[in-house]
Amino acid sequence: MADDFHKVPPSFDLAGNASKGFNPALIVLLLVGGLLLVFLVGNYAxxxxxxxxxxxxxxxxxxxxxxxxxxxxxxxSAPGE
Structure with missing residues (x-):
């Protein structure tokens, strides 16, 4: 139990696992932002x-x-008048 106090939370672990993946909200934000950017650039072109x-x-x-x-x-005067 006393050992649990010194554990580092996963969000602050600098040597943490890189295989956890990205935040789903970040993926959606990048996807929507990318589509909006492509739409605007395409319309301008x-x-x-x-x-x-x-x-x-x-x-x-x-x-x-x-x-x-x-x-x-x-x-x-108009012609014919």
Missing amino acids: LYIYAQKTLPPRKKKPISKKKMKKERLKHGV
């Missing part, structure tokens, strides 16, 4: 690739009615 390869978006055509209103705002 796809974004850069799309910026280089895709043509720029075409603007929507402006209706004649809207164009007439804009010209009247600027003081230019």
